[in-house]
Amino acid sequence: MKKLGVKDRIIETASDLFYNNGYNQTGINQIIDEAGVAKASMYMHFRSKEDIAVAYLKRRHISWVSDLQDFVSNQITNREKLIASFDYLDSWLSSVNYRGCGWQNIITDLPHDHDKIRDQAVLHKNDVRVWVHSLLKDEDNLSDNEAMQLGDELVILLEGAIILSQIQKNKWPIEVAKRAAKKLLK
Amino acid sequence: MKKLGVKDRIIETASDLFYNNGYNQTGINQIIDEAGVAKASMYMHFRSKEDIAVAYLKRRHISWVSDLQDFVSNQITNREKLIASFDYLDSWLSSVNYRGCGWQNIITDLPHDHDKIRDQAVLHKNDVRVWVHSLLKDEDNLSDNEAMQLGDELVILLEGAIILSQIQKNKWPIEVAKRAAKKLLK
DNA sequence: AGTTAAACATACAGACTTGTCTGTTTTTGT
């Protein structure tokens, strides 16, 4: 197991801190200390704290989507995959003590000029939306329009389950959302 | 129109800043400057910044719930009131440029020890949940259990619509959530 | 082996943070 490079160590450490402690609660000095990196080295790789957050979110997007798709891959039908998405939420969020969605968390209390971070959140949510749509488009008893509409409804349920389980620090919102999703999918 | 007292001026100013600019982005000095209050006076009324936020959330809860109930009061049936709740979201959120939910926004990036704020969020969300349940309990074709379950599903839709409309800065999630709510309410 | 690049440590600037403290002025109640 070889040691990570400086850039990767920064991103890994920052990811952990940004997600678990929050963006505003995490300082540059804490990141370089825990990553074991000199401040000058850090500013060689990233122009600003915001840029580190963008790298964090980009990496998180890749792994989050990939984990989701892996989780539901053993389901046969697309409807079953979508239902299983709520089980993914459960598995994921209970393992992080209901810390919620990294994108939701970072954009709700952000300095005004941090548009690059906001853009990452929009990209992430759109990708999830597109993935849900694509699964429903292949269901042959749905028109394209119905697939879009139904997919959007499922996306709302996913978002609501995440934020409410975070506030309540409990899994019931996820179970409720799954039940509602089943109803909507008939 | 008589001038507000010091305490009220602090809460009003802080409410505006906390909601529109964010809790972490708002400093004590900005609050006292804009409220036109001396710092010593402020600390006579509030022990800490967190306590100001608690006062903000308590006041916001009163007015938010009251606005919601006023908005749906002209609807006849409880089912219609619940559907109209999504129109309330639309009216409210479009008027604040989709700035989202004050409680969601403040708890997602909060210092570790700010439990009083977190408690306010739980209280607020529980009150909304109870209100939804109470409306459905009076519907005579639903058992108590069905009313609870259906109510929770609606609550998830409300939460999801708020956070997603905030990220997308668009009202489509609210319309989608309303449509899903109609389906679930049959 | 020698050159170039990367990472190191650390001091510093400059601004900001919450909260305390001192002392003066204004308002309020009697």
Next chain:
DNA sequence: ACAAAAACAGACAAGTCTGTATGTTTAACT
């Protein structure tokens, strides 16, 4: 009018923050 309470102004503490600058040491490549 007089005493008590409230609000005022503002300095200050002690720490935080991001980002820059300087110079040294290690690693990589030819």
